[in-house]
Amino acid sequence: MTTLRLSDLQLVLLSAAAQRDDGSLLPPPDSIGERTPAVDKAIKSLLRRDLAAELDTSDVNGSLPTDRDRLIGVRITAAGRAAIGACQEEEEENRASDEPQGKAPPVSKPPSRPASKIGTVLSFLRRDEGATLEEMIAATGWLPHTTRAALTGLRKKGHSIAKGKRGDTTCYRIATEA
Structure with a gap:
């Protein structure tokens, strides 16, 4: 592809x-x-x-x-x-609108994926082990500079992002929520 x-x-x-x-x-x-x-x-x-x-x-x-x-x-x-x-988001919306209206909504399930790429980054950062830059790049498809810019944007929004080491690799995680 x-x-x-x-x-x-x-x-x-x-x-x-x-x-x-x-x-x-x-x-x-x-x-x-x-x-x-x-x-x-x-x-x-x-x-x-x-x-x-x-x-x-x-x-x-x-x-x-x-x-x-x-x-x-x-x-x-x-x-x-x-x-x-x-397209994927629209297909999900269309599937939801195609469901019968008389039925009660199904029991809420945990989302299968975050709603956005920044949501994906946040979910990685919330893990106990945090996330490496390479993991976030692979998950979002962003370039390294875009991923680092997203981390800066999260900091500007009030997220406290701690930087540590996992072996020889730099690892990021959320220290405290905004």
Whole structure:
């Protein structure tokens, strides 16, 4: 299976689009800020890779620059959702909505997997033995610098992350909860 390499900007654009009802990549989410040439370049790359598709739109803010007769909107495709793992979440939601409404909900079971990659990192950090950087990278598919940035983000959110050694390898764990 070929692994797609997406920039952080592309990941943010696809994630925001997957959360929108219409699947639009535009306007960019607040975390990105104003629309810049870098955003347009990232969108064009997503279009070339079939992770996004052009559609006619009437929304001036959510359109790409094009000829004046027509506005082009950009929506996430199924391949785009698959690239960020959004398909699996939608399938679970659809399965839940397909269940008969008259039945009582099943007894709650422990979740089979955390809801997000940062949730996965937190579950690893909560273990008694903690987690190595390599374990977190393997579990999330992130690059080392992205994983370290996630640890910094958790610290900024108030998690106390202790750093220790497991043999010769650096190990991280949650010392106290936020």
